[in-house]
Amino acid sequence: MNTVIERLESDPDYLKSHWSLPREDARFLYLLARIGGFRRMLEVGTSVGYSTLHLAQAASAQNAHVTTIDASAERQAQALSHLREAGLDGWVNLLHGDALTVLKSLQAESQTFDLMFIDARKSEYLAYMEMAEQLLGPGGVLLADNTRSHRKQMANFIEAINASPGWETSDLETPNGFVLARKREARLSE
Numbered sequence: 322m323n324t325v326i327e328r329l330e331s332d333p334d335y336l337k338s339h340w341s342l343p344r345e346d347a348r349f350l351y352l353l354a355r356i357g358g359f360r361r362m363l364e365v366g367t368s369v370g371y372s373t374l375h376l377a378q379a380a381s382a383q384n385a386h387v388t389t390i391d392a393s394a395e396r397q398a399q400a401l402s403h404l405r406e407a408g409l410d411g412w413v414n415l416l417h418g419d420a421l422t423v424l425k426s427l428q429a430e431s432q433t434f435d436l437m438f439i440d441a442r443k444s445e446y447l448a449y450m451e452m453a454e455q456l457l458g459p460g461g462v463l464l465a466d467n468t469r470s471h472r473k474q475m476a477n478f479i480e481a482i483n484a485s486p487g488w489e490t491s492d493l494e495t496p497n498g499f500v501l502a503r504k505r506e507a508r509l510s511e
């Protein structure tokens with residue numbers, strides 16, 4: 322793993338105080354990105370860039386690109402500094418702003434992604450999922466964080482995605498918990 326990631330991991334208080342993924346969850350995110358070979362990855366919730374570094378590490382190995390959104394300019398500045406230090410900033414586009422507003426503008430530009438990782442305001446996960454239905458191409462993958470640690474706050478999202486015929490899902494009991502979902506291809510009419 323990258324030396325900047327290792328250095329951040331040697332300061333668990335810094336990572337915890339910025340709500341970064343637990344190490345095992347970050348490793349899962351990295352491996353998912355590598356195994357999936359995703360070329361266009363979207364992250365909602367950059368914070369100081371610990372998860373972004375993992376996505377960028379995968380992107381650098383497979384000629385891919387990461388777009389990441391956060392409402393905090395101060396935390397995103399720290400993320401950019403970590404990415405620069407790791408030599409990974411060239412694979413990442415940092416977008417500052419409210420997630421729903423930025424996602425709407427990506428929709429308006431007809432941008433599409435093949436992996437969307439959501440780790441921002443828990444009460445908005447359902448809205449992020451609804452936007453993912455347009456932002457992800459067929460077979461696109463959605464990974465939602467905190468489905469164990471904040472299960473009650475996002476119960477509406479968990480219920481909706483598991484019940485939706487548009488998604489294939491798995492509820493993963495990692496340290497913070499993930500819902501992993503694959504967007505189904507549209508059915509051919511009979």
Ligand SMILES: C[S@@+](CC[C@H](N)C(=O)[O-])C[C@H]1O[C@@H](n2cnc3c(N)ncnc32)[C@H](O)[C@@H]1O
Pocket residue numbers: 339340341342365366367368369370371372373390391392393396418419420421440441442445
């Ligand atoms: C849990 S942290 C992200 C941690 C990061 N993914 C990691 O593992 O390193 C959540 C981040 O989402 C951002 N956030 C929360 N609600 C948001 C919103 N509505 N729009 C944009 N960013 C938001 C916060 O500013 C915070 O930095």
